[in-house]
Amino acid sequence: MREPASAYQPARRTGARRAWGTVLRRSAARQDRQIVALAILTVAITALIVAWPEYVPLNSLVVPMLVGSLLLGPRELPWFVVFVLVALMVALAAEPVLEVRTVVAVAILFLLSFIILLTSFRRSRLGVAGALGESMLVDLRDRILGQGGIPDLPPGWYAESALRSAGGTPFAGDFVVAARPRTAERLEVVVVDVSGKGEQAGTRALLLSGACGGLLTALPPADFLKASNEYLLRQEWEEGFATAIHLSLDLVTGSYELRSAGHPPGVQLVAGSGRWSVLETEGPVLGLVEDAQFPAVTGVLRPGDALLLYTDGMVETPRRDIGLGIDRLLGQSERLLRGSFDGGAARLVDSLGSQNDDRALLLVHRR
Template sequence: MSSEPPFEPPFEPEFEPEFEPEFDSMKDLLLDMAQERNWDSLRRLIERRLLERPKVAMVRLWRLKPGDDCERCALRDECPQHVDCLQLESSAETSSLESECAKVPEFCEDLYRRVPLGRRMVGRAGESQQLQKLINMQNDARCEDSRNWAREKNVKGMLAFPLVFKDRLLGVFAIFLEIEPEADGLSEGQVWGRILADHLAAAIANAEAFQKIESLSRFVSDNPNPVFRANQDGALIYANSAAQALFDNWQGECNDLPSGFCEPLSKALKSGRQVELESRNRGRIYSFDMTPIQEEGYVNVYGKDITEAKLAEEKLRIITAEKESMESELRLASRVQNDFLPQHPPSSPNYRFAARMTSAKFIGGDFYDFIRLGTRLGIVIGDVAGKGASAALTMAKLLSDLRYVSGSEDPSDALNAVNKVMLERSSHGVFATLIFLYLNLETGAMRISSAGHLPLLLKRAGQGNIEEFPAREVPVGVLPDTVYTVQETELRPGDMAFLFTDGAIEIQNPAGKQFGMSRLSELMHGSVADPESFLDLVSLRLKEYSRGGVARDDQTLLAFQRLAN
């Protein structure tokens, strides 16, 4: 006959009779805390129940959060990082049993609303994650304001407990007492305080988790985009308000859904892969991502109104096409421009010629040419108003006209003829600035006519001064009755002439200041060996001045020099 072990009742901890109410009260509080899912309710529960206890004057709770008011914080000079700090979220005292966080006393507002980690007792409790005690706050507090405040509130001691959950500091919980806590060891109340702090940290973490879960649960129902669940036949299992509103105004033949949905729904379930559908309704365009849940036999569908995105795509397509058309036009303009410019400067035993053009991002109407006229050489440089293919084509016509009418005694005759032709041929206000000159290769005599162009600069050999030959008349293509005149001079041995377009003086530095005529003239004052070297110098200085900026106009430079005997 087997003998059964004697019955043993479950273990019941024994307390001194005076502590049994304390234990029951704390046990009830911990159980109530575990059931709270809302942070505000949890905070009010802690405040109310603790302030009912004898000798508790005030309860405060700080949460660890990113710094949000560092500039105005009273303890900013004590904050080493200005990143995270302990921020007061709850403050209640026995006088009201209600939260005082919205009307914290001025002292708290100024000094302890934000507390850096490691600073003051609250910050040290957070950084060390250990209990901190202040035995006699009325005499031992760090600052006079704190001591006066403690006397006013009848606060003697303070216990600051760190709130730690899974090695993560959540905040600091402080109890202000009307008695002095024991300095050595842990009293019964301090042990309960630590237990309460541990449970409070877990309750805060649970409240945060429930808040996230609740937020996620509202994500679908509150989503402004249509979200729904359907089977492969188009029967709706769930639809949020946005989806219901959409389908109410959308006629279809796929069970509860519009036509066109059944086939992709079936495809998604059979393949087990996500399927995308784009559909239109009442002038709007929608995109639907269908994610199959094969084991359950339904598809989760996430919709989005993409009308504005589609309109933006169409605008981008048009802009891209226009850009490609413009680039094609610019390439055409560049080809036209290059085809009509001299491939090489002329050669002469008594002269040196150099010319170059740096094309801008937006092709302009710059041009230059050398025209052989027996013992004379016609030299032209100019700029047609406008940019792109139109300016390049006008430039080509103008060069052709100049070659046709050149050969008379004076270059002014050529300008008069060209001006008449341009006015007869164009009704769109096309005009051009230019200098046209004849250089006698035997004598060095120059006859210069200018139509509103920048001046010709002439440096005399052995002299520091620069002579200018400015324009006297308006550009060609502007006024029908303009009579162009001639300026005469002689290019002596060693002299050098320099012609240029406005792109050389209007190029800007990063501050927006133009290079200007004065800087260009200064470059001619220096020692210049030959036209090619001089143009190299000018190009280099222009590039340095703009510091890599994008030129918005062509830069055309032309120089020639009579060699010394």
């Protein structure tokens, strides 16, 4: 017999608290072991300096200080730096004569400790150690890229996305989110360009990609861009706008709906004629206008047809109008996708656009 909700909900919350408490205790125990190990290392190096000053220089104390800056949290690190400086004073007291070289070494150590303390104070805003903070950033980057993974498609369909960030950094303001609703044979994809570029737009892109991932299959296609626009308006960011293009594709019939929010138009290859055509779409930029409307452009992908969605970094440069960029995209698509569409998104992204701007492209092909 199934227990009532009132019985198992408190148990579930209690289990979550216990699991979280276990994680915190393990983290604290690991931090304590690291502090003890670093203290032992510092004492050992100090003893070596006192015993053999001609072989072990004072600068050897830089080693535990730098290792501590990587492993220790912002609360423990300042105290450990003070401990290392005390060890330095002990080693310095054992010096029979203070030479100029020794004074310079001590000055360098104090300068490094000052830099590490400044770094620790900046990390205190995040509350984690350096190595853990870097792993968190890597995880955030992987989550942005993971949102663009194309779900499994039925036979006869091929889809691929490609992303390149400005300057080759792992964070970008352009991203792709794709999903398949469980209740319908549809593919829902949105290509978004957040204001800014590179790591400057990476945090906003992460928040917006998470919101898009939740809204994409939870709402009807006609309401997705409206909800995304309301989400951005609520954030009240200084650069809180973004362009987007949303594709809702029926994987049975090939019919699609395309809606744009201030985004460059999609392009479609009609296999019967062998020509690429521009799908003109209209709609305001996300995050600027309340109660915005996003009219749809409809069409059908028949066997052999293909569809490209992209960001402005693919077609716009400071010296070239976006219209000329779209013409160049069509020409490169005819050349690079001739004969095989596999890997075509990556080939197009690598051959087009500006290296100083984020670039994203989605390719959908019906075989």
